[in-house]
Amino acid sequence: MDLPLTRRGFLKTTFAFSAAAMLAGCETIVRPLVEAPINVMALGDWGWVGDLTAQHQVASAMQSYVRTHALSPNALLMLGDNFYGELPGGVSDPRWQSQFETIYPSESYNCPVYAVPGNHDYQNDPQSKYEAELAYSALGTSRWTMPSRYYxxxxxxxxxxxxxxxLDSNMGDEPAQPHPRGNYYAQTxxxxxxxxxxxxxxxxxxxxTPFLAVIAHHPLYTNGAHGDNQTLIRDWDPLLRKAGVHLYLAGHDHDMQHLEFAGHPTSFVLSGGGGAALNRLKSPSDGPFAAEVHGFTHLxxxxxxxxxxxxxxxxxTIHSFSKTPSGVVTLLS
Ligand SMILES: [Fe+2]
Structure with a gap:
């Protein structure tokens, strides 16, 4: 098995990878004439507890952005750590209204909200928040959509x-320490x-489809506080390469990043600035991009x-890039 590339092999301007060759064996899809582009908003690590100033500020900025650009998003992607702290009421807890339904309102996001679990969702506080998130989706009364552990x-x-x-990126080896306010757990x-x-x-x-994305809470590679995830690199990186996955979207580190690796078909995008207290970057000069800021992402x-x-x-806008179905990446800002 090829192990990951050296970390710092990215190029500064344009990347031409071999996704097209990898996908050349796929059937040709007959598509209708080109229609307007679709818009997807994404953010991670948003369900903070305590001082919610940052969550409100990011949510307000995202709503203004959607309004200003007259966007009607087709989806909102929640990248995990959907609830820090306690969720004692389960599906009936008032935090569903105060920190989800009203902060990301249907007037601006009249679309499904697809969620993945973070490590804080895998917390008994006082009972499983992950189970509550699955159950809230199953009620069928909300845009919140988490039909199963992976979908x-x-x-x-x-x-x-x-x-x-x-995907569910919560592996058994992280976190290693029990949380003082409840019990962390993970996948078996x-x-x-x-x-x-x-x-x-x-x-x-x-x-x-022309594009393929994998979305989970934990990054495989990061310049942020938590470091690379060796379990995910072992399990998932060979699959990302083989399938020519265009984008891997994650959160977990409380910052905003974009990492490229020479010869790797996948662009690694980290959007963990949804509201939780920021983390220090470990290697802020690597990239193409890493910034210790709150924020959100538009696809x-x-x-x-x-x-x-x-x-x-x-x-x-703090960073932007484009990518073609054949894997050509161009940095825009
Ligand atoms: Fe996390």
């Missing part, structure tokens, strides 16, 4: 442009292997281009 979504439903594979090893088999099978299926997707834009808590 696949095509966006938009009609003539889809991007396949999103939503059997669950890890079950998901890995599903992911392997799913990525082997013919791609129905605009058309037939021939995905554009990823990081914005800060004031709605200012």
């Amino acid at each position: 696949k979504v095509l966006l938009p439903a009609k003539a889809p442009l991007i396949t999103c594979i939503m 090893d059997a669950e890890r292997r079950e998901q890995l088999a599903w992911l392997t099978q799913t990525l082997a299926e013919p791609l129905e 605009q997707i058309s037939e021939d281009l995905v554009t990823v834009t990081h914005l800060d808590e004031n709605g200012n």
